[in-house]
Amino acid sequence: MPSGPGPISEELIAEITRTVPPGVDTFLLTCRSDAAGIIDQLRTTGCRTVQLVDTVEPGTYAEIRRELPNVKIVQVIHVQDRGALDEAHEAEPHVDAILLDSGRPNAAIKELGGTGRTHDWSVSAALVRQVRVPVFLAGGLREENVRDAVRAVQPFGLDLCSGVRTNGRLDAEKLRRFVNATREATS
Secondary structure (H helix, E strand, O other), rough: OOOOOOOOOOOHHHHHHHHHHOOOOOOEEEOOHHHHHHHHHHHHOOOOOEEEEOOOOHHHHHHHHHHHOOOOOEEEOOOOOOOHHHHHHHHHHHHOEEEEEEEEOOOOOOOOOOOOOOHHHHHHHHHHOOOOOOOOEEEOOOOOOHHHHHHHOOOEEEEEOOHEOOOOOOOOOHHHHHHHHHHHHHO
16 A cells, blocks of 8 residues: 555465454455456455455456455545546446545555545535445544534445554554444434
8 A cells, every 4th residue: 555554464464364253354455456466465365355445447346256256345436526426436336335535546656545634525425325335434534523424424334544543553542432423423
């Protein structure tokens, strides 16, 4: 990953994946865009879901489905403007879910997650209403804004990273407060 809290090796991912009990899904986040590379990563790591954090090459979804029919595909859409709606509609027929984030995939050094920035939740809300697959919300979510984000967007679920970290490490107290704020937003 060119941005975010940092990559871990495929070998470590595979080691972690082997310890995950049945019924708990494992996610491979990848910035690869080619089917062969993504399939190789999935086979090496044993993950059951792939989160594609960048745009993929044509035919990639079909090739992943053909080679690994039991793997779920989540496409990340970086909400920079209303163009995200078109991107989501293009991906929707091929994926199991969409994740909305605040990256900048066209930056000189791509930002594909873990930026700590929010995006225009009105675009995200419109997207949730328009697509038929589950939509997860990410992008700068913290205890202070998650209530507003959930109420505005009404996502299927949340994905978080930087908002529950201190000095790059998971912060149990921030996580507890975030979960409590999320519960308040959904009750």
